[in-house]
Amino acid sequence: MGGGAGPTAGGSGERDYVLNKNTMKFHYPSCSSVKDIKEKNRWDYTGTREEIIDMGYVPCKKCNP
Numbered sequence: 001m002g003g004g005a006g007p008t009a010g011g012s013g014e015r016d017y018v019l020n021k022n023t024m025k026f027h028y029p030s031c032s033s034v035k036d037i038k039e040k041n042r043w044d045y046t047g048t049r050e051e052i053i054d055m056g057y058v059p060c061k062k063c064n065p
């Protein structure tokens, strides 16, 4: 559909996550562990959970994304 700009394009399961390239875990941006991720290991990602899991990441046990 139209290429609308906006923070919440909402719909097909896409949302913001924070990936830790060091531990290979992913989090919700609101997770308390996110602030402990070093800048070089942090990857802000917008997409679906499946895409992230396909890349080999596992969901954080704390925020359970």
Ligand SMILES: [Zn+2]
Pocket: 026, 027, 028, 031, 032, 033, 034, 060, 061, 062, 063, 064
């Ligand atoms: Zn987390």
